[in-house]
Amino acid sequence: MPSVRYREALRQAMIEEMDRDERVFLMGEEVGHYQGAYKVSEGMLDRFGPTRVIDAPIAENGFAGIGVGAAMVGLRPIIEFMTWNFSAVAFDQILSNASKIRQMSGGQFTVPIVFRAPNASAAQVGAQHSHAMEHFYAHIPGLKIIAPAMPADAKGLLKTAIRDDNPVLCFEAETLYSVKGEVPDDPDYTLPLGLANVVRGGKDATIVAWSRIVHVALDAARALEKEGIDAEVIDLRSLRPLDIDTVLASVAKTHRAVVAGEGWPYGGVGAEIADRIQRLAFDELDAPIERVQTMDVPMPYNAKLEQLVIPQAMGIANAVKRSLYRS
Amino acid sequence: MPSVRYREALRQAMIEEMDRDERVFLMGEEVGHYQGAYKVSEGMLDRFGPTRVIDAPIAENGFAGIGVGAAMVGLRPIIEFMTWNFSAVAFDQILSNASKIRQMSGGQFTVPIVFRAPNASAAQVGAQHSHAMEHFYAHIPGLKIIAPAMPADAKGLLKTAIRDDNPVLCFEAETLYSVKGEVPDDPDYTLPLGLANVVRGGKDATIVAWSRIVHVALDAARALEKEGIDAEVIDLRSLRPLDIDTVLASVAKTHRAVVAGEGWPYGGVGAEIADRIQRLAFDELDAPIERVQTMDVPMPYNAKLEQLVIPQAMGIANAVKRSLYRS
Amino acid sequence: MLATTNQTNLGSAPDARTERLVAFYRQMLLIRRCEEESARAYAQGKIGGFLHLYIGQEAVAVGACATLEPDDYVVGTYRDHGLAIAKGMAPKTVLAELYGKVTGCSQGLGGSMHLFDAEHHMLGGYGIVGGHIPLAAGVAFASKYRKDGRVTLCFFGEGAVSIGGFHEACSLAALWKLPIVFVCENNEYSMGTPLSRTMAVEDVTLKADGYGMAKDRFFVRDVVEVESRIGEAVARARKDSEPTLIEARTYRFRGHSMSDPGKYRTPAELEERKKSDPLMRARAELESAALGDRLEQLEADVEREIEEAVRFAEESAEPGPELLEASTYAGPFAR
């Protein structure tokens, strides 16, 4: 399999699906002439022309709503936000329209739309540009949420998302775009939503992560290995639907769980996973479920403080040790 | 103490604080001439005049932002949304401005503002008007969140919120406005944020609730009593700060916990409380922490289905029995 | 200055006009009666939640929808009963929805504020002010993308013109030349808020120039004039794929919703405005055209249709729990 970057894997997914289905189009700020703010859509304007790769002015509420309306009547829009932070001004379109129209219409209308963008911390982009927005959206029924960590998953899941008849939100990361990995070039390659992946087998403790933090968790596991601790790392890949079975099977083996992800500690995806584990594997647990999240403060600009605030391998390793009563 | 309705308790809080501090003003849709969409601000326009009780056009993003700016330079706005659902179009003002300005300015500017509105389900108002929005906002550091269930708490907490130098969000409920209770008329009466209240003592199980569901939980406790089950009911009153100590003390006694609230199951306040209990009282638990929430679907219009979807006393009672392995 | 009704420049011969007026009168009456029955059922507790009546504004939806092809789209607000019927939906599916029955257009899941009908291209009533305007622009975007020649009509109140959704939708529709007509039904009140507390200017269409969009503005007195004025905008959308902002000055005779006592306006004002009720105005013209018996016939038909619709709504079954998950997601449910 060819080795490609996460960024190209997403691009391949969009190009293949646009080749396959002319109802699919890409709309967002700077996706066309500028070749994408993060170059994800590089070359797509030349390939598909301005009717299918559409540069939008700064009006997220407007073009998110345009995507929803176009999807209702049968198109399959891919709406790119420059970053997920900016979806906050389009929040109502996703909460009140995209996720509700099928139900409000008694099942008459569906909204086959994909919203995608980089998410969470980048490098020193400050308090307003570092939000982990999946925690807001995963709460909402009617939506599906994916957060791939690996290039092959990014491609397979995004292709499935584009073919899905429901609104799917894809959480990428600026810091993941240049990660390389083997990616199938078979245009029929897709990956079902709702399947987690055990990216590292282990017997002593289970680390549950998603998106960029999967890589941090793998670093933590490698560090723990040196100390004779064998941690299993689960990449959720999709947050809604959530593959809790894979998590429970691992916990049934390790009896210890650490949930790690970007985003503030109060509520969100991390709390949900911890709650499901304690409810569904109560008797399997030999220690409290630990959580490693972004500190409960707005993101500081200063580089050292920023690193202090976001989850690190060391913090995850320490949480694993706490769960093993080794600290 | 005089017995007044929840609605009047809120009004007393606003009137007393506006009498006391001329920096305080009320702004929102229909708060003035119309006397409030739910009559919370009835009579306040006559009392304070149009400079301090301001009818706003339908522009939540606009007047929420106006409140934030006015607060930065020393006023103390009370911004009323007609319901919390409509705050979705002002989400960015709360997420990116209100909760961040103190930190982004290195502590130079604070935002002493109160956002208040009815929240969650009313009666058959449908999918777009029934959101339990506290689950989105409680996630955000920089904000404080109150969700009183009783008239006296509504008054005491709102008065404290108006005097607080941070943004405070007050979650009320259309279905609570006419609830009566004894309310102190002493203008110096306030209630500190972050103190839960044990509204019913019990030894067999702990039910943690907030806002309207506290009353439903009390119904459940009464029903359980008939079956010889003695449930303790905790009214959180404030969700951020969250008084976890009171919850833990109760769980240390009952060894069983049920978290009940409106809002979808995935994440949110309920998951956070469950996670904190399992982390901080792991060895005290004799059973998994149960959760009773709104079903994971948009709110249906049909009355019977709506009641099926939102938490009921029976559902809470059954959860308590599950936690006691009595079902 | 607002153009006032002028029958001579409608370009339709008197008898042709009378024929149209008969058809329009029937539709307006059907809506009026349907709303009156809804109000009654609401008072009896058979309808719950919010109920926003369209009484007084019927001529707007009826005149506007008369300009459309069957495949054209409409998108509206929570005040959507009249639009639904004007677009061809049967009163019985509307009433059944208000009753929360499974035979309702949205299977009793949507309710009064969320009427949808795929067959008649009624793309919904929406409850968040301004939230549906970008969505409607997206429907028009799809028509342009597919070159299907369809037009989208988007309805909203004057209370919606201050909110961001309106502005962003107009900005994008003008920039991308979308085949849409934005119809602002200015009924002078946004809940209890009069025009003067909503906008610094009285003329909504002044905003069109800032978007580079065509505009039109008129008082709604004569339903046939509504048809011709909105018809021009629909033609512009269909032929030139150009959007238009229309302000139709109208008035609602009932409260904002059933729970609104309407203290913000005097009974005198209300009575005065009822005198120029476009429905009664149409009836009077038809009577003076000596169409008395046809009117009686027509009104009897309408009564029968409404009676049947009410019975249908009363007797229909309620939706079952099995609809909840199935209507949340297409395909297998996700958790």
Add this chain to the structure above:
Amino acid sequence: MLATTNQTNLGSAPDARTERLVAFYRQMLLIRRCEEESARAYAQGKIGGFLHLYIGQEAVAVGACATLEPDDYVVGTYRDHGLAIAKGMAPKTVLAELYGKVTGCSQGLGGSMHLFDAEHHMLGGYGIVGGHIPLAAGVAFASKYRKDGRVTLCFFGEGAVSIGGFHEACSLAALWKLPIVFVCENNEYSMGTPLSRTMAVEDVTLKADGYGMAKDRFFVRDVVEVESRIGEAVARARKDSEPTLIEARTYRFRGHSMSDPGKYRTPAELEERKKSDPLMRARAELESAALGDRLEQLEADVEREIEEAVRFAEESAEPGPELLEASTYAGPFAR
């Protein structure tokens, strides 16, 4: 038509004008040099995150802030370094902030996009396009509420005029007659998007009529003209409490941010526009006014100030973790 520079109608005698020009030139140069040093430090990895330079637009902030009293307020975007200095902040507190140092105006917590200074009433640079415009209207609302006679200047780019926040802020400011001036710095590009793909019309101020708001529009060539044009709007805000929408046509000489290669415009276009650099234009006028030695003196001062600012930023300490919780909440931390 855009008004072009006309020195005769500035109402200030030539030498008075020259004196102002000297002061303005110094400020513009201070900003320019500060930005150049920031770019250098960024290239050296001493500044992180996004860095949006103001080079080319200096005349706007300098001319605008010259019309203000010390107590008046300014609110800006992420492209805020020039505004901060024009409002009186020392380059060293700006550079230290960019370096992420605790001596920075926001203690190194805010960064380049979030410069704040309570003392100089710089109410911040904001990163969400349009998000700060309602906030600025709120600051003006407070002035009207308190009758403190202050004026608020709010700056934003032409890319912000399509977004809801702009629309809602303008709607409310006009309705409530707030003492604010909305200054749209139209530099012809929104990141890589030229005007033609942002708006269907070229004239931003056409929108003012729809809000019932005063307006003005001009090309930024002469910093003294900027002062007089914006001065009129500031006077209107202070005397009559009336808002104004101003479009100042300008141009940025650097990329949108440091990471922008700027492929969307030709080097030729850029070179052409640099010829009418208001900074160089001012310098040329001062030279021809035979103020050569004063210029040398002034430029040496500026160099010294910038050198010291850089040293200050380099040598300052970084903020410590104890600031995190303390800056999140006033008073005891809430969890």
